[in-house]
Amino acid sequence: MDRPPRTDARADAAVAALAAALAGRVPAHAPGTAEHAALSTTTNLTVPQRPALVAAPRSPQEVADVVRLAGEHGVPVAVQGTGHGASAPLDGALLVSTAEFDHxxxxxxxxxxxxxxxxxxxxxxxxxxxxxxxxxxxxxxxxxxxxxxxxxxxxxxxxxxxxxxxxxxxxxxxxxxxxxxxxxxxxxxxxxxxxxxxxxxxxxxxxxxxxxxxQPTLYGGSLWSADVEGTVQAWAWWAPTLPPQATTSLGVMRLPALPGVPEALAGRTTVTVRFAWTGDADEGAAVLAPLRRVAAPLLDTVDVMPSTAIGSIHADPDGAMPVHDSHLLLEDLGPEAVERLLELVGPASSCVQNVVEVRHLGGAASRQPAVPDAVPSRAATWSVFTVGVATPAAARAVADDARRIADGLGPWTRPGGLPNFTSxxxxxxxxxxxxxxxxxxxxxxxxxxxxxxxxxxxxxxxxx
Ligand SMILES: Cc1cc2nc3c(=O)[nH]c(=O)nc-3n(C[C@H](O)[C@H](O)[C@H](O)COP(=O)(O)OP(=O)(O)OC[C@H]3O[C@@H](n4cnc5c(N)ncnc54)[C@H](O)[C@@H]3O)c2cc1C
Structure with missing residues (x-):
């Protein structure tokens, strides 16, 4: 059972007493201040956070003081680094910002x-x-x-x-x-x-x-194609055949015509294959060659790159926007599942997601670490993640569409989810x-x- 948020007068008094206890010891910011707004902001604008207080401790000892005092006053504690993974409104809670921990x-x-x-x-x-x-x-x-x-x-x-x-x-x-x-x-x-x-x-x-x-360099990047069906079919067959030096994912993309979006990719359904290869570049190119032939790229950025350019492989959008995301794991991505996926999200479908991403997992990600951990779903080999821009006008349709996709993939879905991808x-x-x-x-x-x-x-x- 989740405890209900404490929004009564007693909870307000507890927060006020906690703020008084922190005063002069640890920077703490009340709602309505610029610091509170800046430190509790999230990149997903559909998850506004409303913590009763934001603390910005400057040392580990100050974090310990904040948590201990919050406990003494009965105020629950949450934590935020960048706001990229916020998922709860935090009513009545104290949010610890780790912004000062930049060493x-x-x-x-x-x-x-x-x-x-x-x-x-x-x-x-x-x-x-x-x-x-x-x-x-x-x-x-x-x-x-x-x-x-x-x-x-x-x-x-x-x-x-x-x-x-x-x-x-x-x-x-x-x-x-x-x-x-x-x-x-x-x-x-x-x-x-x-x-x-x-x-x-x-x-x-x-x-x-x-x-x-x-790993100073990688052979990596992305291929983009308008041949969604051919590329998805080829990729799903090809990915499991890859040597261990390769990691790949695929995205069925519906990108809007916005500054920064290449003209060839905007306003249409395209597919992108991401590829990262840690071995010799020529060998990586040989491994990628069959996909390059099928995908007839609109854009091909795969090349030797410094590891500092790793973000360019997925080229995820940065900055705050309202999005709805969903995630599931598949047991299998054989021909029947691929056909169903294309019916659900391909160019002829009613899909309204901006991104339907399939990551190929397995390999080293499926091996238990030397020291056991709590990471779930190690055996999963395919992760599906959808992202749709959820303006107030579009939010309902995007969420319904994500459910439609999840229902359609039901026969191939395995229980569980990756913690970082499950909102x-x-x-x-x-x-x-x-x-x-x-x-x-x-x-x-x-x-x-x-x-x-x-x-x-x-x-x-x-x-x-
Ligand atoms: C554009 C984008 C790309 C992404 N790509 C990937 C990817 O490739 N692979 C992947 O696995 N995930 C990916 N994610 C998911 C991301 O890893 C999670 O959302 C992660 O939680 C973000 O951490 P954060 O500190 O930036 O976010 P925050 O919103 O600050 O924190 C999110 C949560 O992380 C925990 N947390 C944060 N800081 C601490 C702390 N100091 N102590 C304890 N717990 C803490 C808390 O539970 C907190 O609620 C991506 C997310 C985005 C937005």
Whole structure:
């Protein structure tokens, strides 16, 4: 059961008392201030957040003070890095902004980075590059590194280099009891298990130690074609045949005619094949050749690139906009599933999604890490993610359309979802994403480190 938001006079008094307790100790901002608005803003404008207070601690000890005082005053705590993954309105809660945690140290001799919780992937990628190193990051460099890692993380190199959180060596984290701890495979091992995949359920992470990979360049980019049917059919057959050095995904795209959208792609249904290859470029080109022949590209950006350009492979739109997204996992993408997918989202369909993305998972992403974690659905090999611009006028139609697609793919769908791709919050979200055994262990660990149920993200597990 999710607890209802506390909006009564007692809750208001608790927030006021908490604000008074924080005054002069930790910067805290009330609704109506510019700081509150800036630090609680989200990139999905359909998820406005209304926390009762936003705290911007400047040190791990200040985070611990905030969480402890919030617990003492009965005010639940949420956390935000960049606002790219916001999913709950946060009424009555205190939001901890990690914006001040922008410290970053790259240790090239060890091949690791110490990454503050306020940093985006772009900063980590840029700082590692002079040493020929790179983090195993996500498709969009503007996403927060730590928020991403708490959900596992399936990026453009996932099939080759695995789930991103497999590279975490340690978390510096404040647990719901207001204690700053260091979680590693040997210290606080249950926390270390659940922080990789459990999102913010077990603590407010202030920094991670992360292994980098020796990958100064990639052979990667995207092909774009107007032959949606031929490309989807060929891609679904081709992707499972790829050697481990390749990771690929596909998007059926309906891009509007906007500045920055190439004319050849705007106002029509196209398909894009994303390709990332960590091996020799000539070998990568040979592997991609069959798709290049089928796809008859309108645009072909696949080439040798510095790892700093990894964001160009997916070229995700940046900036805030109202969107509706949905996600499901498929058991199989054989000829029947492909035919159904094309009926549902192809050029002749009624699809109104701007993006219908299919990521090919498996490979290294399906292997359990050396130290077990809470990342669910490792065995899934296909992820489907839809995104539609959801202006007030279009929101209903976009959501109905996403349901139509999910229903149509029902026979091929497997239960579960990847934490980073599954919107929502609360018990329904947790039950969808995590198997019962993982939920039970998250509940046990949450009760141990957060006996008062202070962390909002822990409550769906904690109260079980
Ligand atoms: C354009 C775009 C591209 C994306 N591409 C990928 C991709 O390739 N692969 C992938 O796996 N995901 C991807 N995602 C999803 C993304 O990884 C998640 O939305 C992630 O949660 C964003 O983290 P954030 O810190 O930027 O967002 P925020 O909204 O700040 O945080 C989202 C959630 O992360 C958790 N969190 C954040 N900071 C902390 C912290 N310090 N301590 C504990 N918990 C914390 C909390 O649960 C929080 O509610 C993408 C998202 C976008 C918008």
């Amino acid at each position: 970053l140290t790259v240790l090239p001799a060890r091949g690791t980075a110490h990454v503050g919780a306020g940093l985006r992937w772009s900063r980590v990628v840029a700082a590692a590059a002079p040493y020929g190193l790179t983090p195993v990051c996500g498709s969009a460099p503007s996403v927060g590194a730590v928020g991403y890692l708490t959900g596992g993380g399936h990026g453009p190199l996932a099939r080759t280099l695995g789930v991103s959180s497999d590279r975490v060596r340690a978390f510096d984290v404040v647990t719901g009891d207001g204690v700053l701890r260091r979680a590693t495979p040997t210290d606080e091992p249950d926390l270390f298990w659940g922080l990789r995949g459990g999102r913010g359920a077990l603590g407010v992470v202030v920094a991670v130690d992360l292994d980098l990979v020796d 929502g919050h609360g018990s329904a979200w947790a039950e969808r994403v995590y198997p019962a055994v993982t939920r039970a262990r998250l509940a046990e660990v949450s009760r141990r480190y957060d006996p008062g149920g202070v962390l909002l993200a822990g409550r769906p597990f904690h109260t079980r």
